[in-house]
Each structure stands twice: as structure tokens, then as C-alpha cells.
Amino acid sequence: MSVSVAVTGATGRMGRAVIDAASARADVEVAAAVNRDPEGGDDAVAGVPVAPTQEFDALLRERDPDALVDFTGPESSQNYVAVAAEAGVASVVGTTGFDDRGEAALRELAEYAPVLKASNFARGVQALLGAVESAVADLPGYDVEVTETHHNGKRDAPSGTANTILDEIESAREETTERVHGREGDQPREPGEIGVHARRAGNVTGEHEVLLAGKHEEVRLTHRAENRGVFAEGALDAAVWLAGRQPGWYDFADVLGGEQ
Known part of the structure; x- marks a missing residue:
């Protein structure tokens, strides 16, 4: 059984890498992809349709993914994770640059759905x-x-x-x-x-x-x-591991350590 993921920042460097990596794996499928401003840019990545951010909430309800994979920016990431937590969707966050307040906000959201944040997924x-x-x-x-x-x-x-x-x-x-x-x-x-x-x-x-x-x-x-694919693969490994777990705050070391 494959794990379904929603990808934010889908037309950015890391969003593309995540979708490309998922397309080559049997254990992951991309259920939804959004980008802040798809107008004038690509409306699909590796055959996956890219919707505007405004449709993110509706897509989560419609597609019911197992996990969100986010590599965007601190403010947008916090918003995406908040929507995902409300829907009971796990979040894998590779976004960096959070200040103390932003980090604390993510930890609060982990009380409602599992959140795994790492500064690097290699x-x-x-x-x-x-x-x-x-x-x-x-x-x-x-x-x-x-x-x-x-x-x-x-x-x-x-x-x-x-x-x-x-x-x-x-x-x-x-x-x-x-x-x-x-x-x-x-x-x-x-x-x-x-x-x-x-x-x-x-x-x-x-x-x-x-x-x-x-x-x-x-x-x-x-x-x-050497390639962003190493971060994408690690994030997808984290999504597979995180899907279905209890709400809480997790780290990539938990994935590599095989914590049950």
C-alpha cells in the first residue's frame, strides 16, 4: 500500500524534486500539489496537476492524503501545517528559517496531528x-x-x-x-x-x-x-514513516533510528 502525499511549493526547487522522487517510487503517490502563484508558471510537474494555494484546504478534504511534504517559507509553511493539522493530516516540514515563535507554533500544532521537522533530510x-x-x-x-x-x-x-x-x-x-x-x-x-x-x-x-x-x-x-533529490528522498521516507502515527513532534533521526 502506498502513502499519499500533498506537496506544497510544487513548482519550486524542492517541490519539483519531491514530486520527481515520488514518481519513481512504488510506496508513494502524490495526491495533491499546490503552489502560491501558479499563474504564468507550470500547471503541472511530472504529470501532477498544480493547483493554487487557495485550493489547499479543499484538496485536503477531497483527496485525504496521508501526509503533507512542505519546503516553502516559514510563514507559508506554518499556514499549510495548520490546515493539515486541522484535517488530521501528518506534516513533514523541511522548511528552514523559523524564528522561535514560528517553531513554537509548529510544536503546538503537533498536539493535533503528527509533525516531523528537520533542517536536513540527507x-x-x-x-x-x-x-x-x-x-x-x-x-x-x-x-x-x-x-x-x-x-x-x-x-x-x-x-x-x-x-x-x-x-x-x-x-x-x-x-x-x-x-x-x-x-x-x-x-x-x-x-x-x-x-x-x-x-x-x-x-x-x-x-x-x-x-x-x-x-x-x-x-x-x-x-x-550533489543533488536535491537526496533531500526529497529523505522527506518521502519520513512521510512513509510518519503516516498514521499519533500526534506529536518527531525528528528525522527517529526515522533513521527505526523508532516504532
Whole structure:
């Protein structure tokens, strides 16, 4: 039995990738696809009709999908998840850039329907997080710098994945003091700080590097995504796993960990 999904932002970079990935899988079908402004753009992606956002509520009632897959923007994502939660539809959220209030709003909606939010759906990134935690714990006192690179249209900086990596570092090393974003002028490194650098260029899908440097050695941990399909596949894996679960807040690590 396949899991049916509704895809928002269907004509965007990630929306297209999700629909393309779903079309190649036997365990997933796209029940509905919407986009904020389909006028003047494509009215179908990979043979899937794309409706305007205004029809999202009606489509959920009509098609009754098992899960929503959302890679849009913080405000629109919150609205989509609210509609899905009211309809009892699970939500997989890959949108980043939420502020604390937006994140709290999503967590409230998880009381009514299952919500799985992740800053990155690449399995390799989950492995990277584990490696970063171990390396930071094993190398106390080493300077830490985090650099991320994305395409020139990405809005939030640092990326959601970079912020997740930074959270992991701070959790593993209590003596961290602050995140320093870029450097200019007279700025020698202070003890405990973490350097953070965001680069936007071309059509880079996504690259994250953690540098740990001591006096006579350095360790570099890097993840590079070659294609958005890796994020789409992970999001669909999450949708299959999440469908039919009880309301609550879930993470991609739950999917990979095989939590029942």
C-alpha cells in the first residue's frame, strides 16, 4: 500500500524534486500539489496537476492524503501545517528559517496531528551530526569553525543545517561562549567562540564543513549534497514513516533510528 502525499511549493526547487522522487517510487503517490502563484508558471510537474494555494484546504478534504511534504517559507509553511493539522493530516516540514515563535507554533500544532521537522533530510547529514558530536567531545580546546555554502537564492543564513550543527557543538562542549558570524577588522579569536560563515554562490545545492583545529593538527568534517533529490528522498521516507502515527513532534533521526 502506498502513502499519499500533498506537496506544497510544487513548482519550486524542492517541490519539483519531491514530486520527481515520488514518481519513481512504488510506496508513494502524490495526491495533491499546490503552489502560491501558479499563474504564468507550470500547471503541472511530472504529470501532477498544480493547483493554487487557495485550493489547499479543499484538496485536503477531497483527496485525504496521508501526509503533507512542505519546503516553502516559514510563514507559508506554518499556514499549510495548520490546515493539515486541522484535517488530521501528518506534516513533514523541511522548511528552514523559523524564528522561535514560528517553531513554537509548529510544536503546538503537533498536539493535533503528527509533525516531523528537520533542517536536513540527507542521511549523510545525520551521520555528520554524530561525527561532529564525537569529535568536539574528543578534542576539547580545539578551535571550531563552521562554514556552509548554498545557491545564491537561499534566503536564510546561516542555513538550518548549519544551525543544527552549531546546536550539536554547543551541546557537546559546555564551554562555548558565542557564535561569531564572519570576521572583519581586528578580531582575534576569543576562547570558546565558534566561527560561523555563510556563502551564497551559483547553484550550489548544499555544503557544510566543520573545522576543528589544534596547534599542530586539524580535522575537517564535510557533507556535500550533489543533488536535491537526496533531500526529497529523505522527506518521502519520513512521510512513509510518519503516516498514521499519533500526534506529536518527531525528528528525522527517529526515522533513521527505526523508532516504532
